[in-house]
Amino acid sequence: GQQLNQSPQSMFIQEGEDVSMNCTSSSIFNTWLWYKQDPGEGPVLLIALYKAGELTSNGRLTAQFGITRKDSFLNISASIPSDVGIYFCAGRGEYGNKLVFGAGTILRVKS
Amino acid sequence: EAGVAQSPRYKIIEKRQSVAFWCNPISGHATLYWYQQILGQGPKLLIQFQNNGVVDDSQLPKDRFSAERLKGVDSTLKIQPAKLEDSAVYLCASSLVPGQTADSGNEQFFGPGTRLTVL
Numbered sequence: 001g002q003q004l005n006q007s008p009q010s011m012f013i014q015e016g017e018d019v020s021m022n023c024t025s026s027s028i029f030n031t032w033l034w035y036k037q038d039p040g041e042g043p044v045l046l047i048a049l050y051k052a053g054e055l056t057s058n059g060r061l062t063a064q065f066g067i068t069r070k071d072s073f074l075n076i077s078a079s080i081p082s083d084v085g086i087y088f089c090a091g092r093g094e095y096g097n098k099l100v101f102g103a104g105t106i107l108r109v110k111s
Numbered sequence: 112e113a114g115v116a117q118s119p120r121y122k123i124i125e126k127r128q129s130v131a132f133w134c135n136p137i138s139g140h141a142t143l144y145w146y147q148q149i150l151g152q153g154p155k156l157l158i159q160f161q162n163n164g165v166v167d168d169s170q171l172p173k174d175r176f177s178a179e180r181l182k183g184v185d186s187t188l189k190i191q192p193a194k195l196e197d198s199a200v201y202l203c204a205s206s207l208v209p210g211q212t213a214d215s216g217n218e219q220f221f222g223p224g225t226r227l228t229v230l
Binding site: 004006031033035040041042043044045047048050051088090097098099101102103104 | 115142151152153154155156159166167202204213214215218219220221222223224226
């Protein structure tokens with residue numbers, strides 16, 4: 001089945017630093033989504049990408065849909081303590097509506 | 112706008128017992144999803160409903176898991192009997208009919224989840 005490889009698994013960074021994480025797959029996806037999950041809560045959608053090559057920003061967050069349609073990255077600029085959480089990528093393939101999730105990147109910010 | 116509601120938030124049971132979770136989606140959302148999220152992993156789809164019909168239940172362990180959405184609004188997920196490996200967070204999500212337009216407003220909105228511990 002379709003699988004997403006998300007990296008890094010975890011990051012511990014200094015407040016103010018920029019962060020980059022990515023997702024890759026051997027399958028083609030038509031949609032890439034990035035979610036954030038806080039402890040004890042469900043995932044919250046940050047950015048949605050629908051076209052290969054698309055670059056979209058949401059405040060300090062920027063995400064790109066890879067040109068091969070097999071990868072995506074998420075950047076967070078000037079990290080702050082409230083950026084702490086688990087970030088998930090999710091992809092929707094060419095057929096059907098099912099979302100496949102990566103295993104997540106745990107972000108910790110040292111202030 | 113109220114979000115996806117789930118209850119209970121936490122449940123602890125012993126193996127071989129039964130348990131049920133409830134979900135009320137965002138008003139007007141035709142599609143409802145149940146996910147299982149094991150610690151350290153991303154959510155895995157168990158079942159997807161559109162209105163009161165099942166769209167995809169290919170990853171639902173049907174020997175012990177069942178789900179229904181009788182009136183096309185709220186839904187229950189049941190596990191009977193529970194096993195130790197069922198310990199996880201069970202997330203409910205809802206959306207408008209997926210795939211209609213490429214718009215983040217059509218994507219899935221998640222509830223807070225129910226954390227199940229099976230002893």
